[in-house]
Amino acid sequence: MSPSDASRETNNMLLNVGPSHPAMHGVIRLLTELEGETVIKVEAEIGYLHRAFEKSCENSSWTQAVPYTDRLNYVSPLINNFGYCAAVEKLLGIEITERGKYIRVILSEISRITDHLTCIAASAMELGAMTAFLYLMKAREYLYEIIEEVTGARLTTSYGRIGGVKGDFPEGLAKRLETELAKTEKEISEVDKLLTRNRIFVDRTRNVGVLTKENALHYSITGPMARAAGIYYDVRKAFPYFAYDRIDFEVPLGERGDNYDRYLVRMEEMRQSIRIIRQALKDIPEGPVNVYSESKTMKSFELADEAKLGRTEGLVNAISEVEPTLGGTERPFHDRIMPKDKRAVLPGKGDTYGNIEGLMNHFKLIMNGHGIRVPPGDTYFAVEGANGELGFYVASDGSDRPYRVRVRPPCFFAMAGLHTMLEGYMVADIVATFGSINMIAGELDR
Amino acid sequence: MVIELGEGPGFIATRLERAVAWARKYSLFIYPFVTACCGMEYMSTASGHYDMDRFGAGLPRFSPRQADVLLVVGTISHKIAPLLRRVYDQMCEPKWVVAFGACTCTGGFYDNYATVQGIDTILPVDIYIPGCPPRPEAVLDGLMKLQLKIENQKQEL
Numbered sequence: 001m002s003p004s005d006a007s008r009e010t011n012n013m014l015l016n017v018g019p020s021h022p023a024m025h026g027v028i029r030l031l032t033e034l035e036g037e038t039v040i041k042v043e044a045e046i047g048y049l050h051r052a053f054e055k056s057c058e059n060s061s062w063t064q065a066v067p068y069t070d071r072l073n074y075v076s077p078l079i080n081n082f083g084y085c086a087a088v089e090k091l092l093g094i095e096i097t098e099r100g101k102y103i104r105v106i107l108s109e110i111s112r113i114t115d116h117l118t119c120i121a122a123s124a125m126e127l128g129a130m131t132a133f134l135y136l137m138k139a140r141e142y143l144y145e146i147i148e149e150v151t152g153a154r155l156t157t158s159y160g161r162i163g164g165v166k167g168d169f170p171e172g173l174a175k176r177l178e179t180e181l182a183k184t185e186k187e188i189s190e191v192d193k194l195l196t197r198n199r200i201f202v203d204r205t206r207n208v209g210v211l212t213k214e215n216a217l218h219y220s221i222t223g224p225m226a227r228a229a230g231i232y233y234d235v236r237k238a239f240p241y242f243a244y245d246r247i248d249f250e251v252p253l254g255e256r257g258d259n260y261d262r263y264l265v266r267m268e269e270m271r272q273s274i275r276i277i278r279q280a281l282k283d284i285p286e287g288p289v290n291v292y293s294e295s296k297t298m299k300s301f302e303l304a305d306e307a308k309l310g311r312t313e314g315l316v317n318a319i320s321e322v323e324p325t326l327g328g329t330e331r332p333f334h335d336r337i338m339p340k341d342k343r344a345v346l347p348g349k350g351d352t353y354g355n356i357e358g359l360m361n362h363f364k365l366i367m368n369g370h371g372i373r374v375p376p377g378d379t380y381f382a383v384e385g386a387n388g389e390l391g392f393y394v395a396s397d398g399s400d401r402p403y404r405v406r407v408r409p410p411c412f413f414a415m416a417g418l419h420t421m422l423e424g425y426m427v428a429d430i431v432a433t434f435g436s437i438n439m440i441a442g443e444l445d446r
Numbered sequence: 447m448v449i450e451l452g453e454g455p456g457f458i459a460t461r462l463e464r465a466v467a468w469a470r471k472y473s474l475f476i477y478p479f480v481t482a483c484c485g486m487e488y489m490s491t492a493s494g495h496y497d498m499d500r501f502g503a504g505l506p507r508f509s510p511r512q513a514d515v516l517l518v519v520g521t522i523s524h525k526i527a528p529l530l531r532r533v534y535d536q537m538c539e540p541k542w543v544v545a546f547g548a549c550t551c552t553g554g555f556y557d558n559y560a561t562v563q564g565i566d567t568i569l570p571v572d573i574y575i576p577g578c579p580p581r582p583e584a585v586l587d588g589l590m591k592l593q594l595k596i597e598n599q600k601q602e603l
Contacts, residue, residue: 020479020529021508027481027526048526049482052558067555074483118486137493144490155486155579442482 012040017430019048025122026441028415030422030430037426042419046412046444053446057405061371062088062162065405070156072407072443075118076111076386078147080443081160084405086241087381087392088162091374094344100164101243102284106177107150107159108242108383109273109280113184114143115386115438116224116266116273123263123435124195127204132191139187142180149173162372163344174281181274188270195263205259209421209433212257219417223388223410225437228265229257235384246283249276259436344372371400378404385410387438409443466601470514470540471593472502477513477537479530482520484547484579496582501589510536515592516569521549522562534569540602544592545571546585548578 018029027048033041053072057065069084070077082104089096096104121136144154149170151157159166195201211221216229226233234251236244252268254261346365347358364370378395388410395404414437421433476498478488492498492506499505507513510533522530534543545565548554551574553563565571572595575588 019526020533026485048523049521050523050525050560051482051521051556052560055558056556071483074486118489122489134494137489138495141490141495154490154581155483 010035015427019045025435025439026444028439028441028444030418030434032422032427032430034427037428039422039425039427039430042422042430044415044418046415049441049445051442051446053407054405057402059401061368061400062374062402063365063372065402066160067156067158069160070158072409072446073115073385073387073390073411073440074155074442075438075440076108076115077155077157078107078111078151078159079383079385079390081157082108082242083381083383083385083390084392084394085160085162086383087379087394088372088374089344090381091377091379091394091396092162092344092372093375094163096164097287098243098285099168099287102280103165103169104160104242105244105247106277106280106284107147107165109276110143110147112386113270113273114140114147116270117143117188119386119435119438120191120195120263120266123259123432123438124191124201126431126435127201129195129198129201132194135187135191135194139184142183146173146177146180149176161345177277177281181277185271185274188267192267196267202260204429204432205263205436207256207258207260208425208429209259209436210257211417211421215417215420216257219420220413221388221410221417222413223385224262224265224269225257225414226388227252228254228261230255233389235382235389239382241381241383243280243283244276247276247279249279259432262436369400373398373400374402382408387411387414387440387443390443407443407446409440409446411437411439411444415439415444462603463601466603467597467599470601471596474501474503474515474589474592475505475507475513476503476515476517477508477510477533478506478517478519479533480519481522481526482549484519484549487579487582487585488517488519488546491582491585496586498586498589501586501593503589510534511538513537514541516541516543517546518543518550518565518569519546521547521554521556522565522568523560524562525560527562527568530565531568542572542592542596543569544573544575544588546575546588547580548576551576554578 013034015032015034016029017032019027029045029048031043031045032039051071053068056068060068066081066084069080072080117136117140121133121140125133147157148154150173151159151166211225211229213229213231216226216231222233230253232251232253235241237251249272252265252272254265347361353359365372374396376396376398378393380391380393382389382391384390389408390410391408393404393406393408394402397403418437421437422430425433478485480488490496492504497504503515510516516534516537518530534541543565545551549556549561550565553561555578557563562568573588573592575584577584580588
């Protein structure tokens, strides 16, 4: 080998991207091996935002775990709240009220829009489209104001409750929400004009970071990423929860699974979410938001007859209506006996201050060492998070604390399959692809 | 700073230190060390609706060597803590550190094995902005307090 050959010998370069890198959303470290400017190998190192979610939940009561779920996917906290509460409700065997379901649907969809807005905004900014970022952040601000009005907080809402939601919508929300939605729609179509047929944006995203259908299945990637690859899977359609089975909406699908398809799928999902919110606002019934004051009501003799015949399925939740002819039932606070519903939701303040049963009920749920007692067992419940299937596996040993709360975060699987989307492309494409994945460190590392 | 209006063309009489303080106060280059949830509120604060640019702090610098203010946004776990310290050490004087959010101030409600209980255990902190996450108004208030602090401190020239 002549010296000139030796000088021409090349080595692959190892490049560390992250964990504190402007284009890394949150903290993750990518160990990349480069040949020239081509990425040939990528390894993702995660765990920089491990906050001991599971351990914290095990040390808190069932209700106290709700704030921890806010901070999983902090871009769409309401979906996490409702997902966790729905999982616990499934274990408790509670069916929430119709109005509660619609409120959950509306707020989940608002959260989904804020999530997609943030994702598109950040990824467009990294490709140089600062204007699109500012426009979308403006749109997100409109929705944050609505969320604040309903929940009292902009971001960490803790609005879900086991058995319902924290409180009803404020007066006249529907009208204001419609105004804000119209403004949001305008911003979205503005950004659509700026980006969708923008030559620079299309060149940077079209056929870049392709996730094939097979790889999406292999790595069990769900959500907009899988849908962009052409997989028809949406938890809202496949396993309808809350009120999604009564709402008409479409699931957008991509063809190529590249960054551009992911962008288009997210844009369309926002429009579909707005459509869902409008329908839900139209259909939302009046009534209580919590399971406490309304559940399946049965006449007491029917309840007894059913039980005698051994048909006890679902009876555990039933409210027995006491016959007015029986003695002692004419007291104003005891028009109905709700034997099991007192397990989860605080009684109304009228009951808490008005009678001893309400007071006891209140303290049994509030005091340390008492609280909600979930029957022993375990269950899994999934909702469609903004990034894919967000599942909660909750296990109970019958005490007032969760035995385990395991989360199936959608991002985790995307990070497992990340290398298939980056290898073979250029270094500069790492930024474009990573932005379109919408990695959220909070739910990735928990 | 004293402004004296004399005859003819006006002039400003001030001490060099005050002039430097005034300039430093309104040209803050922020390094956002964004790890978690607070980053969303940082984005809100930085973009159009709340507009940090009004305070001369609009342009984030992602290189520690070009930044004056290290804005630590979000939970610092024990795994990321050495990196945070390294970023701080790489920054040139004069530099200031802002703890953004409850987790960076005290560890917040993550009182567990994984989380650093306040970044002041590893860095000197100038301004604490509490809140989980702090509202954009609180962030702007913190920023103004930082400006006040910069204005009144001794300027190393």
